[in-house]
Amino acid sequence: MQNQPILQVKGVSKAFPGVQALSDVDFEVYPGEVVALLGENGAGKSTLMKILAGAYQKDSGQIYLNDQEIELTSPHHAQTMGISIIYQEFNLVPTQTVAANIFTGREPLYGGAGRILKMVNKQEMERAAQEMLDIVGAHVKPTDMIRSLPVAERQLVEIAKALSFDSRVIIMDEPTSALGDEETQNLFKIVRSLKDQGRAVIFITHRLKEVFEIADRIVVLRDGRLVGSVPAQDTSIDGLISMMVGRSLDQMYQKETAEIGDVVMRVQGLTRYGAVEDVSFELRRGEILGFAGLVGAGRTETARLLFGADALDGGEIWIDGQKVSIHSPEDAIRAGISFVPEDRGSQGLVLLLSVFKNEVLPTMSHFTRFGLLDGATLQQRAQEYVSRLNVRTPSLEQKVMFLSGGNQQKVVLAKWLMSNPKVLILDEPTRGIDVGAKSEIYALMSQLARNGIGIIMISSELPEILAMSDRVLVMCEGRVTGIIDRQEATQEAIMAYATRHASVQGTI
Amino acid sequence: MSDITAQPRPAGAPPRFNWRRIIRGQEVGIFLVLIGMILFFSLSTDRFLTPINLTNIMLNFSWTAIAAFGMTMVIISAGIDLSVGSVMALAGIATAMLLARDNSPFAGPDGVVPDTVIPLAVLAGLAVGALCGFTNGLLITLAGLPPFIATLGMLQIARGIVYGWSQGWPVQNLPQNFMVLGRQNIPVGSFNFPLPTVIMLVAGIIAWIFLTRTAWGYRIFAVGGNEQAARLSGISVMRTKLMIYTISGLLGGAGGVLLTARLGVAAPTAAQGYELDVIAAVVVGGTSLSGGEGSILGTLIGAAIMGVLRTGLNLIGVEAYWLPSAQGIIIIGAITLDQWFRRRQGKSRGFARLFSRGGK
Numbered sequence: 085m086q087n088q089p090i091l092q093v094k095g096v097s098k099a100f101p102g103v104q105a106l107s108d109v110d111f112e113v114y115p116g117e118v119v120a121l122l123g124e125n126g127a128g129k130s131t132l133m134k135i136l137a138g139a140y141q142k143d144s145g146q147i148y149l150n151d152q153e154i155e156l157t158s159p160h161h162a163q164t165m166g167i168s169i170i171y172q173e174f175n176l177v178p179t180q181t182v183a184a185n186i187f188t189g190r191e192p193l194y195g196g197a198g199r200i201l202k203m204v205n206k207q208e209m210e211r212a213a214q215e216m217l218d219i220v221g222a223h224v225k226p227t228d229m230i231r232s233l234p235v236a237e238r239q240l241v242e243i244a245k246a247l248s249f250d251s252r253v254i255i256m257d258e259p260t261s262a263l264g265d266e267e268t269q270n271l272f273k274i275v276r277s278l279k280d281q282g283r284a285v286i287f288i289t290h291r292l293k294e295v296f297e298i299a300d301r302i303v304v305l306r307d308g309r310l311v312g313s314v315p316a317q318d319t320s321i322d323g324l325i326s327m328m329v330g331r332s333l334d335q336m337y338q339k340e341t342a343e344i345g346d347v348v349m350r351v352q353g354l355t356r357y358g359a360v361e362d363v364s365f366e367l368r369r370g371e372i373l374g375f376a377g378l379v380g381a382g383r384t385e386t387a388r389l390l391f392g393a394d395a396l397d398g399g400e401i402w403i404d405g406q407k408v409s410i411h412s413p414e415d416a417i418r419a420g421i422s423f424v425p426e427d428r429g430s431q432g433l434v435l436l437l438s439v440f441k442n443e444v445l446p447t448m449s450h451f452t453r454f455g456l457l458d459g460a461t462l463q464q465r466a467q468e469y470v471s472r473l474n475v476r477t478p479s480l481e482q483k484v485m486f487l488s489g490g491n492q493q494k495v496v497l498a499k500w501l502m503s504n505p506k507v508l509i510l511d512e513p514t515r516g517i518d519v520g521a522k523s524e525i526y527a528l529m530s531q532l533a534r535n536g537i538g539i540i541m542i543s544s545e546l547p548e549i550l551a552m553s554d555r556v557l558v559m560c561e562g563r564v565t566g567i568i569d570r571q572e573a574t575q576e577a578i579m580a581y582a583t584r585h586a587s588v589q590g591t592i
Numbered sequence: 593m594s595d596i597t598a599q600p601r602p603a604g605a606p607p608r609f610n611w612r613r614i615i616r617g618q619e620v621g622i623f624l625v626l627i628g629m630i631l632f633f634s635l636s637t638d639r640f641l642t643p644i645n646l647t648n649i650m651l652n653f654s655w656t657a658i659a660a661f662g663m664t665m666v667i668i669s670a671g672i673d674l675s676v677g678s679v680m681a682l683a684g685i686a687t688a689m690l691l692a693r694d695n696s697p698f699a700g701p702d703g704v705v706p707d708t709v710i711p712l713a714v715l716a717g718l719a720v721g722a723l724c725g726f727t728n729g730l731l732i733t734l735a736g737l738p739p740f741i742a743t744l745g746m747l748q749i750a751r752g753i754v755y756g757w758s759q760g761w762p763v764q765n766l767p768q769n770f771m772v773l774g775r776q777n778i779p780v781g782s783f784n785f786p787l788p789t790v791i792m793l794v795a796g797i798i799a800w801i802f803l804t805r806t807a808w809g810y811r812i813f814a815v816g817g818n819e820q821a822a823r824l825s826g827i828s829v830m831r832t833k834l835m836i837y838t839i840s841g842l843l844g845g846a847g848g849v850l851l852t853a854r855l856g857v858a859a860p861t862a863a864q865g866y867e868l869d870v871i872a873a874v875v876v877g878g879t880s881l882s883g884g885e886g887s888i889l890g891t892l893i894g895a896a897i898m899g900v901l902r903t904g905l906n907l908i909g910v911e912a913y914w915l916p917s918a919q920g921i922i923i924i925g926a927i928t929l930d931q932w933f934r935r936r937q938g939k940s941r942g943f944a945r946l947f948s949r950g951g952k
Contacts, residue, residue, distance in 0.1 A: 391824070393823070393824060412826075412828065413823060413824055413825070413826045413827075414826045414827075414828060416826075417826040423824065425824055430818070430820060430821070431818075431820050431821050431824050432821060432824070433818070433821055434813070434814045434817035434818040434821050434822065434884065435817070435818065436813075436817040436818075436884040436885060437813055437814065437817050437884070441810055441813065441814070444810070445810065445811075445814055445822070445825040445826075445827065446825045446826045448807045448810060449807045452806070452807060455806055456801070456805045456806055457805055457806060457807060457810070459805070499825070
């Protein structure tokens, strides 16, 4: 590693009305280095990265690129200086080809009259795009439409685009949050090769385990201040968490043993062709049943069948010993099943609407007088749950789009708790949420279980599954391959079931 | 992270009707446009601010507004209803057919239609409108057609029925007591409110309550804001859409019946192109074409703007031929102003966002 930082930030501060997002932060990154940037939501990570990417202007402080002080005026400016950022929500046009996206605004043109008429040399553009795609090892064609690509491939296109600017510094904002294990490993391979080429990579993530796998150095922010910058080999997950929140790991998973009661839900032979095959299990009151498996194993699909979001091709469901027929989410809600989907923004919430309206949507019809909503009672209930779940919002009238991920997730939970469910299905309940909010959600799950709710928790984070589940149901290719008791559940056992297509065993 | 915590509104507080909310609301931008236009026309000609002229203006935008209330719900649900002009005409013809002297099936031997048929005929007009809307809803939900296509088809079909049924001739000779619906004035002090305007205001209040105080209204916003999330919240998207388009048809029908009563004749070309006026009123009123946002009050103001404009330009001597261009300019101008205004509000809202999360 060279001793000269490629990018250096000195004493940068940034304030927004009412909040000091960054105060006096020093930060540097060296060529060929991978730096992980950690911190809770609101710690200032995104603000810092957006300043480096030219999207925000700093209030004070200096930025040096190769020892030259620079002022970044716009994202485009930063890009031409060799700093690229890849946002969680990609900046790609879904209806355009891969090549057109990589070269947006700088399409190679034909010479002569073609230059004046801005005639795009498509062949040249596709050739150049292919070159970039080869570097990142993406298995897509330059002529593919972005909308036809899975998330992981889109990400590679973004990286290829960054490379086409010959970016020396590449910033990735939670690049793995939507990826499965294998895709994550592939991404890391690419990051390592970027590093070998002497590029610097800055990596924002919430998944602490990844940090040790990929980062050379870890920088932690808290409340807009630099808390520490440590070499990855000199720290541990526990150490990082206490740096981030001033709390240790043991306190994060707040699993309390609840009394396991009668069977609340029994599922027999649940099937949807091509997605879910012959899934059977029982769920008891007060039990947290973890659903583990690789991405695409059929866990979310199973949950959607239970909630009536997709149509069943076969199978039966009993709630409290009564057979129920579920053809729509309405039916499921009536039967006492609630479902917190994995994607808050597109499935869990109506972002344009207020906290209040989102909260009351499933239950409001029970609170009407002469057809009119009983506003006072609804407000009171909504407020009660906002307080109970500690949702940080200036008011019930705040649009949920302005809340942080953790608070949005709490609004989704509040909305379902208001319906008094017997069975609560949580799909990736802590994805993209900071450590503080995570531990609050774990505590809430424990509390709900104690109150006798049966909980199904789908999660791709094994530590979360292991810490919170009373039993773990493992799926592979649409089938249940194993159901493991808490005592016997280990990462190895789960992965063994998740990766092979074994016959049903365990304790059904 | 900021320290903002929820500030509970005292439980059981009185309904939130306070002026600051309204003034901060989205309608303020276009309301200023309306006031500005009224001021402009009042200063330009002393014939503008006369009781007769004001009565005329109100009358003129009453049917547009009634249909626009339904359209507001459609557009909040992220849909569109292009058929509303034709539905107005069809409802008008249906009513007129039942009431026309000599030609009505209810006509006595002397050709006179008894007054008792009037309520029936009005209801028939409304039912025809609702049925057209319901059909739109079925096409959109069951057949899965985009609203634009389904209602474009209905626009043609309904207009065709109007022409075919009337054989291209206007239906005339309607009973006097029917035309009262469109011509009666209700004096309030020294001012005469036209009956259609009163009906429009009542419809507006009902629509407003429906949208903001009932579960159905909340569902419309939820479906328009995020259909998937609405479905996963247990809302039947299909029933909601069926209802919305039926209401739009019903209100279109009501507008058509009133228009017929006012004109005293149901012409096959009646209300042609009205769908664009209606959509313009809704959009000028601040309802977002991408769904999830909008208000009845905004639509009322939007319709008023269109009405004031038409009459005002007339009075200051703009040649009728040029009127559409002027209207187009005003629509674009009003929406530009409104968006500018919202962006300014949005900025403070954007700050509020940072305030509550402080960046990541």
